[in-house]
Amino acid sequence: MNGEPQMSKFMSLARKFNCFYFNGDLQHCRPFLVCGKQVGVMQARVVEAACRYPDVFHLDSSGMVSLHPSLNSYEERSARMNQVLSQWKEERLFVTLKGWRNECYEVRTGFADPPLLKMDRSAACLFGIRQYGVEINGYTRHPQLGMCLWLQRRALSKPTWPGKWDNMVAGGLSVGHSVLDTALKEAEEEASIPAHLLANLRSAGSVSFYFESERGLFPNTEFVYDLELPADFVPHNSDGEVDIFELVPINQVMERIFTPDYKTTSCPTTLDFLIRHGFINSDNEPRLPELVELLHIPLHYLYSQSSSSSQSPISPQ
């Protein structure tokens, strides 16, 4: 018994994009509830700032923070939240608000539930709001190079992760569009994939992970699609969000994901592809099941508090 077995590069990477799951200071975090259901997690620094607005935020005796129950419509909740966030922005209280997007994010209990309020996208990480996106693994069985992935380098003008390597197509879910519609729209805008090639787009599941940065908390879920492309197709960008695309053989992808040039929060989708297609397997990753579990951490459970909390799944304490 020599303690922890040596950790592989894959496992170390999984701890990096799940850094809040492993190292998060949860004792000092509070569940954030709207309409009696958990929608987020607030770090101590955010709870402290929120307590200055007792007519907007209510800290109850069980340690949960609720949006004040007197705010009883979507419009009212959104307006009051926006007032608070605007003030925090002026006060330069949180670094993430420097990147104010003027683009709102709809806050819901579950992915398929109706929105409870909206807030600027840059503020979602202050409240640990779950975020959903789509990502497309574009791949080619190249006659000389073998299996390859198309990667994009993000434009230097992007507000987040500028200049980093990323999966071929990625985008956040937006209101009024289904998951598949979003994937199709992003594939067209980001990579100019024509409709006849998009007919091969295949849903392949999802990844869930819990990242943290200086900006805040990122409990992210990505709907994952695979798209096999002909060897002679070359994507090109239409919306200015991509610097370049590069066709990268799998063995080089398996090196690039470990470099600081790769967007950390895009690694789960890339790893999921490499596992589903057999490139990462029990021969090169002895702890494969643990790695797979870390690509699908139980966010549904971490966000299961309610004001009248009933039975939840087990936790090993």
Add this chain to the structure above:
Amino acid sequence: MNGEPQMSKFMSLARKFNCFYFNGDLQHCRPFLVCGKQVGVMQARVVEAACRYPDVFHLDSSGMVSLHPSLNSYEERSARMNQVLSQWKEERLFVTLKGWRNECYEVRTGFADPPLLKMDRSAACLFGIRQYGVEINGYTRHPQLGMCLWLQRRALSKPTWPGKWDNMVAGGLSVGHSVLDTALKEAEEEASIPAHLLANLRSAGSVSFYFESERGLFPNTEFVYDLELPADFVPHNSDGEVDIFELVPINQVMERIFTPDYKTTSCPTTLDFLIRHGFINSDNEPRLPELVELLHIPLHYLYSQSSSSSQSPISPQ
């Protein structure tokens, strides 16, 4: 806010094979440690029986049960455990021991760690020992029927789940064989797949779930493989463990998994196949990410206790 959104058939099934994760009476369960590391979970009825053997089991003040530290070799631990189990078997204390296998299971901390002791396979569920297996999804793109899965009906002579529908090939990992070797061996023994077809065998990840039955606890991990087969190939059984094989179109698979004729603990691998290949997607399962999370529950974390427990991943309490 109308409480829980309506649950799909897929989600209900995921709760069925994860019934211990959702409904397990964990307050009355105890972590089971060997050599200072958690290897299992013991239900109250088993803890009670174990307490009759204070020279074999030690219940400490923090509520964890350890195999007595004075048992300091693999042989000694295995021999004492076997004495206890044999006595329980004679006393008819636990229904699972009626199915004594005369086949031992190696108990380890992690999948890739050295074995700490062995016990009869029928007793592993009394101690909630993690079990690992391989499962192969054998599929065919049939010219008339479209995508089909080969399912097996288990022989009526099988000690567990006799007569139930199951994935084409399934088997437990055995000592001295790698995961891939086990998959190849089982494919040959159970379905007589010739070597030239097995060249197409592809590792596709793993599933993790936590089932409970009257026999005990089943924290199971299956290494998942996909095998595309030509439309004219028909598997046949060589070892007497399979009643019949049937080629089942995907839309029929999507019905059969909900019937009591399908082995509950084989559903995760089948669902994982249906998700990875796009048959279950965000259009027919609005809670797809939660379903995917429930195919990969964090067993690595549920089994992370040690006698000097340090920091663990977060839990939402």
